[in-house]
Amino acid sequence: MEMTRRHAIVVGGSMAGLGAARALANHFDRVTLVERDELTTSTANRKGTPQAQHAHGLLASGYRILSGYFPKMMDELVADGAMPGDLTGDFLWYQYGGWKLRSNCGLEGIVVSRPHLERKVRERVLALPKITLLQGHDGKEPVFDPGTRRVTGLRVRNHSTGAISTLDADLVVDALGRGSSSPKWLASWGYGEVTETNVPIEVGYATGVFERHPGDLYGSIGAVIAGTAPQSTRYAAILGAESNRWIITLAGCLRDYPPTDFTGWKEFARTLPTPDVVDLVKDRAPIGPIVSYRFPANRHRHYEKLKDFPDGYLVMGDAVCSFNPIYGQGMSVALTEARALDGCLAAGDDDLAKRFFREVTRIVANPWAIATGEDYRYPKVEGRRPPGFTIVSRYMERAHRAATKDAVVLRRFFEVASLLAPPPSMMAPGIAWRVFLGGGGVLRKTSPARKATP
Known part of the structure; x- marks a missing residue:
């Protein structure tokens, strides 16, 4: 059945939520973005994105979607100090015992810190007259009408005062990430249990930020250096960032976590298959402390398998499917889902949830196969290997x-x-x-x- 398109709410102001808000602005009179953090104009790290301090990849697919939604934004990022380049001509890849050919492949990209990229996207999104930010508020729970079997709004709690209020909406989109309570809410509304597929990988990060000098790293804009599974569990990502910095993330899976003290961090780096990380930092100290982050498992929540789904409600981003972050897929997948949401709304309202989750299932299939296919190379990783x-x-x-x-x-x-x-x-x-x-x-x-x- 058709819905009115007066007001849409997005819960969660990270990349998935920002992408969703941008897509919804093409179809609704008003869009409210609800975010628990107090967002500033700085690039400071925030509580809601604890992983943001680490190296993040924006794949060519995500780069193209952002460029389409926000023309000239990439030029602004470069003017701010981000580094553009060809994915293989300007970025180095050491995998499976050798360096990939350094030759332009025609896939454009950019390296930039996650907080700076997110801030620029947020500025562009909030500059749209239809979109309003409600920050410092928790999305406590959607309002569900059992009579019409649809979601009609969202209860929010003000962090400062504790006051709870209700926002009416024609559509609510959950972009709350891995902490989403959508399975619990759906079960309480009588829609049954949301099945999950989990592939544990227990990966840990330790990231240091360093000054970048001209000519560093063979004149490239970054590199990925990976040991070969299953013999090695260790990786490194080196990304150029604004303010003449290198963001260097060391990672280890199956609880082979890198230390956060600089001496131990460098010793971990010495075990990588090339000496480039150690060579890069031998004459410099980290800017600030080395920070860590841990990720337990690839997880796919199968909303598409529910027999029924409430009208006026959708779930996207990491709240649906999250991948081992060493493959850098998360932001690009979320943006691809936002574009799919845009397309589903353009096609009408009938069976919106069914059509959207069918698209999401198609979108996450490939990155899921890539991430779990690599993780399954470790015999200790539990899960059912695909045929062949x-x-x-x-x-x-x-x-x-x-x-x-x-x-x-x-x-x-x-x-x-x-x-x-x-x-x-x-x-x-x-x-x-x-x-x-x-x-x-x-x-x-x-x-x-x-x-x-x-």
Whole structure:
């Protein structure tokens, strides 16, 4: 049935919520963004995004969506000190025992700190006349009408006063992340239990921020250095950021957590397969303390499997599906879901929840397969391996090696990693032939990193 489109509410002001608010502004008279934190104009880290201090990747898919919604914003970020570049020509990748070919693949991107990116997106979203921010308020619970079987608003609590009030709405979107209470609310309204798929990985981060010097890291804008599973559980991400900084995140899964004291942190870095992190920080100290963050498990809540769903209510972002963060998929997946919400609303109101969750299921399928496929390489990770897992894993090892010298395989690999192409496209005949040859192309531009590596 059709709904009026006077007022929509988004609960949660992180990237998923900001993307949702931007999409809803195309279809509703008013949009209210409810956020528990008091948001400032600074890039200071906030309680609601404890992971924001660490290295974050914006995949090519997310970059394109943000550029479409907010023209010229990327230029503003660059003017603020963010670093643009080609995903493989300007960013370095050490995986499966070798450096990927350093050759432009045509996938544009940007490296910037998560707080600065989120602040710029928030400024753009709140500049839209239809959108209002209600900060310092908890989304206590949606208002559910059992007679009409729909959500009609949201109860909010003022952090300062404790006062509870009700906001009426035609649509409420839960973008509260992993802490979302939607399963509990839906069960209390009589919609049954939301089933979950969990793949534990127990990954831990430790991040230091360092001064960036001209010529650092072979003139690149960053790098990912990964040990090979299952022998190694350790990774590093080095990202250039505004204010001439490097954000360097060390990570270990299966509780192989990096220390937060600088001496122990450097010793952890020495165990990586290349010495680049240690070489980069040998003549400098961290700016501020080394901070940590832990993530227990990949989790997918299957709202699409419920037989029925209340009108006037949707769930998105990490509240639906969250992935091992070392693969940098979260922001781009959330933005892709926001664009899907935009499209679903453009198509009408009938079966909105059913159509939206069908789209979300399609969107998360590929990043879920990528993240859990890598995590399942560790025998200790619990979970049901998909059919053909061993064969696909061996094929992908060869694909990684081929991507060290074949620009065609390289581009396809990062199209898949950037959520621009489905994982099966890695096995298309033209790609598979090059993979089995060990790389069918020629080395067009040798990586300086390769020359410097024994």
